[in-house]
Amino acid sequence: MNTLTFKNGVHPPYNKELTENKPVTKLLPKEKAVFLMQQHTGAICQPIVKKGDRVLVGQVIADAVASMSAPIHSSISGEVVDIREIPYAEGAHIPAIIIKNDHQYEEYNPIHNLLDYKELSREHIIDIIHKAGIVGMGGAAFPTYIKLNPSNYKKIDSIILNGCECEPYITCDYKLMLNEPIKIVKGLNIILHLFPNAKGYIGIEDNKKEAISAIEKAINDIGASDKIEIKILETKYPQGSEKQLIYAILGREVPIGKLPADIGCIVQNVATSYAIYEAVAYRTPLISRIVTVTGDAIANPQDFWVKLGTPFQDLIDAAGGFIKKPVKIISGGPMMGITMPNTNIPITKATTAILCLTEDAAPIFEEENCIRCGRCVRVCPMNLLPLYLDKFGRRNDIERFEKINGTSCIECGCCAYVCPSYIRIVNSIRKAKRNITANNNIKG
Amino acid sequence: MNSNTYLESSSPHIHQGISTKSIMRDVIIALLPALVASIIVFKIRALIIVVLSVVSCVLGELLWQKTFKQKVTIDDLSAVVTGILLAFSLPPSVPYYIPVIGGIFAIIIVKQIFGGIGKNFLNPALASRAFLMATWPAVMTKWTLDGISTATPLELLNNASPNLPSLWEVFIGYTGGSIGETSALALIIGGIYLLYRNVITWEIPVSYIGSVFLLSFLFCNTGTPFIFALYEIFAGGLLLGAIYMATDYTTSPVTKKGKFIMGIGCGVLTFLFRTIGQTAEGVCYSILIMNLFVPMIERHTIPRTFGEVK
Numbered sequence: 066m067n068t069l070t071f072k073n074g075v076h077p078p079y080n081k082e083l084t085e086n087k088p089v090t091k092l093l094p095k096e097k098a099v100f101l102m103q104q105h106t107g108a109i110c111q112p113i114v115k116k117g118d119r120v121l122v123g124q125v126i127a128d129a130v131a132s133m134s135a136p137i138h139s140s141i142s143g144e145v146v147d148i149r150e151i152p153y154a155e156g157a158h159i160p161a162i163i164i165k166n167d168h169q170y171e172e173y174n175p176i177h178n179l180l181d182y183k184e185l186s187r188e189h190i191i192d193i194i195h196k197a198g199i200v201g202m203g204g205a206a207f208p209t210y211i212k213l214n215p216s217n218y219k220k221i222d223s224i225i226l227n228g229c230e231c232e233p234y235i236t237c238d239y240k241l242m243l244n245e246p247i248k249i250v251k252g253l254n255i256i257l258h259l260f261p262n263a264k265g266y267i268g269i270e271d272n273k274k275e276a277i278s279a280i281e282k283a284i285n286d287i288g289a290s291d292k293i294e295i296k297i298l299e300t301k302y303p304q305g306s307e308k309q310l311i312y313a314i315l316g317r318e319v320p321i322g323k324l325p326a327d328i329g330c331i332v333q334n335v336a337t338s339y340a341i342y343e344a345v346a347y348r349t350p351l352i353s354r355i356v357t358v359t360g361d362a363i364a365n366p367q368d369f370w371v372k373l374g375t376p377f378q379d380l381i382d383a384a385g386g387f388i389k390k391p392v393k394i395i396s397g398g399p400m401m402g403i404t405m406p407n408t409n410i411p412i413t414k415a416t417t418a419i420l421c422l423t424e425d426a427a428p429i430f431e432e433e434n435c436i437r438c439g440r441c442v443r444v445c446p447m448n449l450l451p452l453y454l455d456k457f458g459r460r461n462d463i464e465r466f467e468k469i470n471g472t473s474c475i476e477c478g479c480c481a482y483v484c485p486s487y488i489r490i491v492n493s494i495r496k497a498k499r500n501i502t503a504n505n506n507i508k509g
Numbered sequence: 510m511n512s513n514t515y516l517e518s519s520s521p522h523i524h525q526g527i528s529t530k531s532i533m534r535d536v537i538i539a540l541l542p543a544l545v546a547s548i549i550v551f552k553i554r555a556l557i558i559v560v561l562s563v564v565s566c567v568l569g570e571l572l573w574q575k576t577f578k579q580k581v582t583i584d585d586l587s588a589v590v591t592g593i594l595l596a597f598s599l600p601p602s603v604p605y606y607i608p609v610i611g612g613i614f615a616i617i618i619v620k621q622i623f624g625g626i627g628k629n630f631l632n633p634a635l636a637s638r639a640f641l642m643a644t645w646p647a648v649m650t651k652w653t654l655d656g657i658s659t660a661t662p663l664e665l666l667n668n669a670s671p672n673l674p675s676l677w678e679v680f681i682g683y684t685g686g687s688i689g690e691t692s693a694l695a696l697i698i699g700g701i702y703l704l705y706r707n708v709i710t711w712e713i714p715v716s717y718i719g720s721v722f723l724l725s726f727l728f729c730n731t732g733t734p735f736i737f738a739l740y741e742i743f744a745g746g747l748l749l750g751a752i753y754m755a756t757d758y759t760t761s762p763v764t765k766k767g768k769f770i771m772g773i774g775c776g777v778l779t780f781l782f783r784t785i786g787q788t789a790e791g792v793c794y795s796i797l798i799m800n801l802f803v804p805m806i807e808r809h810t811i812p813r814t815f816g817e818v819k
């Protein structure tokens with residue numbers, strides 16, 4: 066079969082063999098679970114419980130009135146012992162609800178009857194997805210109900226499930242595709258139900274042969290092959306980036322400043338599709354997910370099915386702790402993941418992996434002069450000129466930065482990955498983009 | 510409570526592992542066949558000139574950086590590459606002070622004054638060669654060594670000389686010319702290595718060599734056009750220039766379209782120098798002239814951003 070792909074990109078070592086062939090272990094939090102009040106793109110949540118309250122599994126503990134938000138549910142039962150700010154990445158402090166685990170796992174709504182979504186209206190299904198707190202689980206954490214509710218929903222012709230998992234090391238989506246292919250495909254069926262004129266696609270990279278057969282079988286088993294098609298993609302980074310994936314499968318480019326919905330398509334992660342199925346069919350909110358714990362510092366790398374709110378340290382312990390000294394604890398993959406200051410950080414809805422790398426795997430280099438080798442230009446999937454974005458970004462020359470479309474950068478990291486002068490291109494681009502957003506906010 | 514704190518830094522957290530040094534090492538490897546060919550043709554003298562040039566470049570960089578308390582970057586090997594390329598573009602008969610002065614000029618005046626690697630706007634080896642030509646024209650155009658002519662085949666071709674070597678000789682390399690340009694074969698082997706290692710891309714060499722070939726073929730004035738055009742590309746330092754000098758990172762465009770413009774521009778200029786100017790020096794000046802246009806070419810060849818609607 067011919068594999069589909071996008072232009073440029075890189076082939077980093079995938080290192081998935083560390084976890085690929087191991088089973089997924091179910092893991093419960095030790096003494097507490099911690100819920101960050103910001104787990105999605107959009108408005109921060111406000112706690113609706115207070116210190117001393119007893120909460121149950123699946124109970125809403127925080128919500129926001131803003132239009133772009135997703136409620137947060139407790140994943141354990143126990144007592145709210147504290148509500149305070151905890152240190153997070155990049156020097157930020159984020160408010161969190163800390164719940165002491167009573168190990169009872171008493172459920173807030175213990176009835177889990179299978180419900181038929183076909184009876185439900187579009188608005189009702191979207192409301193269920195909203196109330197279940199579902200956000201994009203591939204890392205972006207955009208509230209799913211908003212993405213599923215574009216004004217032109219009748220014009221949407223393609224729903225793409227993203228099963229690429231192009232980041233090295235991470236295998237959580239792969240494991241989900243192996244373990245729950247039926248529910249993933251059924252989740253897509255529910256989404257298709259919301260878009261009367263759409264066809265479904267599931268995009269998977271060709272290095273995940275077993276996932277491809279599992280999903281293929283699931284499509285046939287539930288008799289959905291007339292409206293859902295599997296698309297095999299070249300194993301190349303960043304194949305799973307939304308814009309690159311749409312281009313690879315449909316040959317369409319999302320115009321600058323537009324959304325995928327504007328060109329008739331919507332992309333959802335496979336894990337999000339699974340969560341949608343759980344929410345709509347069983348009214349189960351998003352309170353657990355698969356997380357890959359890996360890296361050369363980890364004794365026994367593997368995937369865990371964990372409750373949200375479980376501290377990183379619990380997972381690291383369950384994976385045998387460190388065999389070597391890590392220099393970085395990364396939430397996510399090595400190309401786009403965010404470094405965390407400590408291991409008390411909890412799992413959120415969008416945590417795909419805890420990647421613990423030693424200095425060998427994540428070496429720190431001193432920056433050198435740009436030698437104008439053009440490598441960054443050749444790998445950039447957005448066809449930008451990263452060397453100039455870096456230059457303008459550093460000088461804070463926002464005008465020229467914007468003129469060469471710096472704001473289109475998807476921060477995939479390909480440019481810095483290949484730069485022989487170790488220039489931290491993504492860092493300067495990110496700063497420039499932040500300045501632009503800040504300026505725009507001031508301007509109103 | 511675990512209070513360990515870990516390093517925080519911007520993504521990506523892994524690196525491909527290719528450094529400036531490893532790139533320059535590849536360029537040196539690619540130049541070795543041509544070096545061997547030049548030693549076979551011009552004997553130990555060629556090696557001495559290369560060594561003098563390289564040592565002058567490296568010491569020049571070291572002294573400059575020590576004097577101005579800058580970070581010493583000689584271990585990136587770029588000065589070694591400049592030294593080899595400068596020596597390669599010299600006639601084998603030059604006195605030994607020429608590569609020494611040339612090396613120092615290339616590194617100090619052309620490269621370091623402008624801020625070092627990545628900041629110069631002229632190719633150091635070529636600019637230095639042009640300087641040597643202007644200052645010591647006699648020694649730089651003396652094409653005899655131990656009484657034997659080492660004239661470049663192009664001159665012989667232009668003068669319709671009976672001593673014109675066969676095309677095969679020009680290709681393999683038992684002929685005259687500058688130190689590094691004797692063997693077209695050796696230069697091509699090195700070029701293939703550089704392409705294979707992704708050190709250079711094909712656009713500049715192919716469009717440069719291609720346009721010289723095409724123009725020579727179309728406007729041939731002696732003999733069979735095809736043979737004439739082959740002489741034109743195998744001789745006169747064209748391969749050395751097209752593969753190793755016009756592709757110099759700092760002084761060539763980073764955009765794909767820009768690379769074509771660079772290559773074709775060099776090709777057209779080289780052809781004009783050779784036909785109208787009747788000079789075998791075309792390659793050197795053509796590349797230097799195009800170097801000056803690189804910022805402009807780049808500004809006008811910004812690629813279309815993904816999703817950009819023009």
Ligand code: SF4
Binds near residue numbers: 434438451480484485
């Ligand atoms: S890869 Fe690095 S050295 Fe090469 S052009 Fe880009 S920024 Fe400059």
Ligand code: SF4
Binds near residue numbers: 449451479481
């Ligand atoms: S400039 Fe942005 S989009 Fe392009 S390679 Fe770098 S990080 Fe990726």
